[in-house]
Amino acid sequence: xxxxxxxxxxxxxxxxxxxxxxxxxxxxxxxxxxxxxxxxxxxxxxxxxxxxxxxxxxxxxxxxxxxxxxxxxxxxxxxxxxxxxxxxxxxxxxxxxxxxxxxxxxxxxxxxxxxxxxxxxxxxxxxxxxxxxxxxxxxxxxxxxxxxxxxxxxxxxxxxxxxxxxxxxxxxxxxxxxxxxxxxxxxxxxxxxxxxxxxxxxxxxxxxxxxxxxxxxxxxxxxxxxxxxxxxxxxxxxxxxxxxxxxxxxxxxxxxxxxxxxxxxxxxxxxxxxxxxxxxxxxxxxxxxxxxxxxxxxxxxxxxxxxxxxxxxxxxxxxxxxxxxxxxxxxxxxxxxxxxxxxxxxxxxxxxxxxxxxxxxxxxxxxxxxxxxxxxxxxxxxxxxxxxxxxxxxxxxxxxxxxxxxxxxxxx
Amino acid sequence: xxxxxxxxxxxxxxxxxxxxxxxxxxxxxxxxxxxxxxxxxxxxxxxxxxxxxxxxxxxxxxxxxxxxxxxxxxxxxxxxxxxxxxxxxxxxxxxxxxxxxxxxxxxxxxxxxxxxxxxxxxxxxxxxxxxxxxxxxxxxxxxxxxxxxxxxxxxxxxxxxxxxxxxxxxxxxxxxxxxxxxxxxxxxxxxxxxxxxxxxxxxxxxxxxxxxxxxxxxxxxxxxxxxxxxxxxxxxxxxxxxxxxxxxxxxxxxxxxxxxxxxxxxxxxxxxxxxxxxxxxxxxxxxxxxxxxxxxxxxxxxxxxxxxxxxxxxxxxxxxxxxxxxxxxxxxxxxxxxxxxxxxxxxxxxxxxxxxxxxxxxxxxxxxxxxxxxxxxxxxxxxxxxxxxxxxxxxxxxxxxxxxxxxxxxxx
Numbered sequence: 001x002x003x004x005x006x007x008x009x010x011x012x013x014x015x016x017x018x019x020x021x022x023x024x025x026x027x028x029x030x031x032x033x034x035x036x037x038x039x040x041x042x043x044x045x046x047x048x049x050x051x052x053x054x055x056x057x058x059x060x061x062x063x064x065x066x067x068x069x070x071x072x073x074x075x076x077x078x079x080x081x082x083x084x085x086x087x088x089x090x091x092x093x094x095x096x097x098x099x100x101x102x103x104x105x106x107x108x109x110x111x112x113x114x115x116x117x118x119x120x121x122x123x124x125x126x127x128x129x130x131x132x133x134x135x136x137x138x139x140x141x142x143x144x145x146x147x148x149x150x151x152x153x154x155x156x157x158x159x160x161x162x163x164x165x166x167x168x169x170x171x172x173x174x175x176x177x178x179x180x181x182x183x184x185x186x187x188x189x190x191x192x193x194x195x196x197x198x199x200x201x202x203x204x205x206x207x208x209x210x211x212x213x214x215x216x217x218x219x220x221x222x223x224x225x226x227x228x229x230x231x232x233x234x235x236x237x238x239x240x241x242x243x244x245x246x247x248x249x250x251x252x253x254x255x256x257x258x259x260x261x262x263x264x265x266x267x268x269x270x271x272x273x274x275x276x277x278x279x280x281x282x283x284x285x286x287x288x289x290x291x292x293x294x295x296x297x298x299x300x301x302x303x304x305x306x307x308x309x310x311x312x313x314x315x316x317x318x319x320x321x322x323x324x325x326x327x328x329x330x331x332x333x334x335x336x337x338x339x340x341x342x343x344x345x346x347x348x349x350x351x352x353x354x355x356x357x358x359x360x361x362x363x364x365x366x367x368x369x370x371x372x373x374x375x376x377x378x379x380x381x382x383x384x385x386x387x388x389x390x391x392x393x394x395x396x397x398x399x400x401x402x403x404x405x406x407x408x409x410x411x412x
Numbered sequence: 413x414x415x416x417x418x419x420x421x422x423x424x425x426x427x428x429x430x431x432x433x434x435x436x437x438x439x440x441x442x443x444x445x446x447x448x449x450x451x452x453x454x455x456x457x458x459x460x461x462x463x464x465x466x467x468x469x470x471x472x473x474x475x476x477x478x479x480x481x482x483x484x485x486x487x488x489x490x491x492x493x494x495x496x497x498x499x500x501x502x503x504x505x506x507x508x509x510x511x512x513x514x515x516x517x518x519x520x521x522x523x524x525x526x527x528x529x530x531x532x533x534x535x536x537x538x539x540x541x542x543x544x545x546x547x548x549x550x551x552x553x554x555x556x557x558x559x560x561x562x563x564x565x566x567x568x569x570x571x572x573x574x575x576x577x578x579x580x581x582x583x584x585x586x587x588x589x590x591x592x593x594x595x596x597x598x599x600x601x602x603x604x605x606x607x608x609x610x611x612x613x614x615x616x617x618x619x620x621x622x623x624x625x626x627x628x629x630x631x632x633x634x635x636x637x638x639x640x641x642x643x644x645x646x647x648x649x650x651x652x653x654x655x656x657x658x659x660x661x662x663x664x665x666x667x668x669x670x671x672x673x674x675x676x677x678x679x680x681x682x683x684x685x686x687x688x689x690x691x692x693x694x695x696x697x698x699x700x701x702x703x704x705x706x707x708x709x710x711x712x713x714x715x716x717x718x719x720x721x722x723x724x725x726x727x728x729x730x731x732x733x734x735x736x737x738x739x740x741x742x743x744x745x746x747x748x749x750x751x752x753x754x755x756x757x758x759x760x761x762x763x764x765x766x767x768x769x770x771x772x773x774x775x776x777x778x779x780x781x782x783x784x785x786x787x788x789x790x791x792x793x794x795x796x797x798x799x800x801x802x803x804x805x806x807x808x809x810x811x812x813x814x815x816x817x818x819x820x821x822x823x824x
Contacts, residue, residue: 016468050488056428057495065498068506069491072484076462079481083469086477094480098510099555143511 002167003035003125007135007157010044011174012231013077022172022231023084026130030090035125037164039135039157040081042073063108067137067147071097074134074153082132092130095121097137097145102156104138104146111138111146113155113218116163125164133160151212158215162222169219169226170238171211176230177239178203178210180403181256185391188404192254194242199254202346202380216241252349252356253401257380258394260341260387262292263315264373265322266307269332272299279329280306283321289314293342293375293382303332307373309384312338340372341390344382345397357381363400369393414579415447415537419547419569422456423586424643425489434584434643435496438542442502447537449576451547451569452493454485475520479549479559483509486546486565494544504542507533509549509557514568516550516558523550523558525567525630528575537576545572563624570627574634581631581638582650583623588642589651590615590622592815593668597803600816604666606654611666614758614792628653664761664768665813669792670806672753672799674704675727676785677734678719681744684711691741692718695733701726705754705787705794715744719785721796724750752784753802756794757809769793775812781805 006026013019022038029036050069054061061069078094085092100121104111121131135153138146148155154171161169176191178200183189195203197220201213210228219226219241229238270276277296284291293309310318315338322334350356360381364371369392373384385393398404418438425431434450441448462481466473473481490506497504512533516523533543547565550558560567566583573581588603590612595601607615609632613625622640631638631653641650682688689708696703705721722730727750734746762768772793776783781804785796797805810816 016465019469053428053488053492054495057431057492058499062495062498065491065494065506068494068508069488072487075484075487076465076481079477080465080469082477082480083466083474086474087470094477096480096557099557145508145511 001033001035003037003164004029005037005039005157005161005164005166005169006172007039007153007170008041008172008231009153009174010041010046012172013040013042013081014044016080018231019077019080019084022081023088023090025172025231026081026085027088027090030130037121037125037131037133037160037166038081039133039153039160040074040077041135041153042070043077046073046076064144067108067111067145070147071134071137071145074136078132078134082130085130085132090130091128092132093124094132094134096134097156098139098143100133100160102138102159104140104148106140106142106144106146108144108146110149111140113138113148113159116159118160118163121160121164148214151215154212154215155218158218158222158224158226161224161226162218167225169224171215171226171228172231173210173228174230174232175210175228176233176236177228178241179255181258181394181398185258185394186256186398189398190404190406192239193237194240195254196242196348198379199346199348200241202344202377203255203257211241251347252353253345253347253403254349255346255403256394256397256401257344257346258341258390260390261312262309262340262342262384263312263318263336263338264293264307264309264340264384265315265318265334265336266305267322267326267329267331267334268305269303270306271330272302272304276304276329277306280322280325281308283325284308284310284318287317287321289318289321293373293384295373295375309340309342309373337372339387340384341387341393342382342384343390343393343397344380345401346380348379350381351378359400360397363396364393367392367396369396413445413447415449415576416441417449417451417569417573417576417578417581418584419451419565419582420453420584420643421565421586422453422458424584425452425454425493426456428492430643431489431492431496434493435500435502437584437643438493438497439500439502442542449533449537449543449545449572449578450493451545451565451572452486452489453547453565454482455489458485458488476556479520479557482559483546483549483557486548490544490546494542497542497544502542503540504544505536506544506546508546509568510551510555512545512572514550514571516552516560518552518554518556518558520556520558522561523552525550525560525571528571530572530575533572533576560626563627566624566627567630570630570634570636570638573636573638574630579637581636583627583638583640584643585622585640586642586644587622587640588645588648589640590653591667593670593806593810597670597806598668598810601810602816602818604651605649606652607666608654608760610791611758611760612653614756614789615667615669623653663759664765665757665759665815666761667758667815668806668809668813669756669758670753670802672802673724674721674752674754674796675724675730675748675750676705676719676721676752676796677727677730677746677748678717679734679738679741679743679746680717681715682718683742684714684716688716688741689718692734692737693720695737696720696722696730699729699733701730701733705785705796707785707787721752721754721785749784751799752796753799753805754794754796755802755805755809756792757813758792760791762793763790771812772809775808776805779804779808781808
């Protein structure tokens with residue numbers, strides 16, 4: 001008997017029919033003797049519908065009240081699934097975030113989980129119930145309803161699995177696993193049987209969108225066995241997200257991530273002295289703009305150039321901020337470009353293999369794609385290119401690193 | 413400065429536009445220096461929509477889960493109204509039933525309020541907030557979400573007014589007060605400026621449908637000043653529900669109520685001995701069937717006839733119960749009729765005036781309407797007639813008691 005946490009996303013519970021299907025899948029696991037905790041998102045489209053409703057009232061909906069509103073989405077699905085499970089003759093009980101007591105901080109619309117009280121769920125599991133928990137939501141110390149932000153249901157699933165010491169956390173979604181890259185761009189893209197947490201983090205943050213990044217961090221921190229599966233296929237093992245030590249043989253490159261939601265900004269000719277990065281990024285952070293890549297090259301003539309990328313939606317705002325501080329920081333010029341894309345190769349194996357970067361850059365050069373920015377970490381290399389070349393770059397790299405093959409050949 | 417509780421029903425918050433109107437009305441009271449607590453129903457139609465959704469999953473939705481589902485309806489409206497109030501520059505904060513801690517018993521879908529913690533609301537009121545509370549819902553001692561049943565938002569409003577010792581509880585609805593009878597049947601029907609709690613109880617339970625009966629009982633018990641008003645009219649004082657001692661001069665008859673949702677059942681020729689009523693009504697109660705009128709006349713030849721009315725929806729079920737116990741209780745025959753209507757005259761004044769009943773019966777006789785059952789209380793007389801005569805009976809009685817006039821003339 002295992003304790004399994006299963007998380008189903010919005011499309012998986014998008015209709016009465018699909019909620020019944022989820023109930024049947026849960027029943028199968030229950031019949032095998034497992035204890036099952038189910039975490040649900042709102043029906044697909046529901047959260048957006050509620051946000052649209054709120055925006056009809058307030059252009060910038062009050063965050064506390066928006067959380068009260070949005071949390072109803074999962075409250076609907078958990079009650080309906082509990083009914084569907086009872087209709088199959090199972091014992092089931094729904095829990096809102098507040099009822100579990102998933103305690104978060106008070107950062108409405110993007111709260112972080114502080115603690116989970118598993119006593120009530122444990123009691124219900126031990127008495128044979130399926131426990132159905134609303135994802136995405138919690139409650140702060142003062143009793144205010146909070147939400148964890150987009151994709152927060154994944155985080156709820158992993159956090160519950162950690163709190164309950166579950167044997168596995170299964171994330172059911174509309175894809176059947178993690179691929180080497182997006183099959184819509186590279187038809188030969190291959191589903192990975194395993195991927196490490198670290199690679200998954202890099203893949204997710206770069207736009208692979210299978211799992212919410214915070215949930216992966218959480219899983220890594222608490223050593224939760226995490227598996228991505230399709231909720232629309234009967235069979236299939238999905239992709240297991242592993243700790244590196246679990247994996248016998250590691251391919252050099254696991255996948256190629258990409259993202260065209262970013263814009264780049266460059267401050268030209270700032271004095272090359274300590275503190276300049278903070279002087280530029282401080283006001284950006286104060287304006288609540290998240291920064292992704294940051295690149296600063298060695299200076300010359302006592303000045304340097306400083307570049308960074310932000311979400312494309314915040315490009316104008318970020319340009320305005322730089323415009324305001326330009327004189328104060330002594331910059332010569334501020335330039336920006338929102339027609340860019342970021343393409344990254346990700347793989348644990350590259351740590352032990354030289355020449356991966358060179359191969360990447362040569363592959364792009366062979367396609368006449370100019371590289372505008374480069375940034376590297378232990379297990380990924382990202383480049384910024386003109387956005388119209390994005391698909392070409394992804395396809396060329398997928399082929400160069402032979403990712404369509406089960407185990408990628410040594411690259412150099 | 414007064415503390416006012418305002419309750420708005422589903423039609424009053426049925427659209428974004430109407431929620432804005434409610435916000436503006438609340439703002440007016442706030443500007444006058446009052447403290448305001450607002451209690452809301454779900455948007456009109458929403459509760460039925462959710463019930464329909466549940467019934468697609470389970471024919472008889474699980475009561476605990478149904479409450480989880482239904483309580484989302486008010487959670488949506490409170491958050492939207494709080495946003496609308498903030499959009500007007502007011503301070504506002506929404507509360508679910510659980511957040512207030514409106515503690516109820518565990519009778520899902522028809523819970524009763526046990527206690528209300530007013531500390532948090534009081535603190536918010538004192539710091540200038542409008543407090544917006546979800547009607548219809550609470551939480552049991554174990555933390556399960558409960559609902560109070562249809563019309564429960566009225567009860568929430570009155571209960572909050574009692575807990576907070578509010579100066580007035582205003583129930584905003586789609587009618588502008590309590591009428592002498594339904595204006596759709598008697599165009600001359602007149603809005604009452606005041607009505608006593610006792611009369612209101614009789615009117616409501618007999619189908620006047622302006623206020624939920626439990627809320628009126630609650631108001632009477634805790635001496636809450638209750639006013640029914642239209643949410644669609646700018647001006648108007650509505651109808652104030654008073655304690656009898658408040659009223660200087662009491663009309664003899666305040667109004668005429670009617671109801672064609674009932675069916676009557678008669679057990680013929682049961683032994684006329686102690687305990688027979690209990691033997692008949694016990695199994696009916698065990699089947700969860702509510703009984704309204706009960707009539708038993710003096711017996712003869714050692715047997716008697718026993719009649720009662722139930723909701724028309726439960727007629728068949730009640731007939732089945734009587735069929736099963738018929739032999740055991742020694743009855744000769746069981747007959748029933750669901751083509752009936754109940755018509756009642758209600759008025760505090762009738763206690764001190766003889767001849768009211770006689771005038772009522774003569775009025776009906778003049779119209780050739782046969783009376784099938786009669787039942788009386790201190791302040792009302794109800795008759796059961798064939799349902800096709802209902803409108804005629806109501807109109808004839810309204811005219812006979814001159815209810816269209818401001819102060820009804822002595823009837824006898």
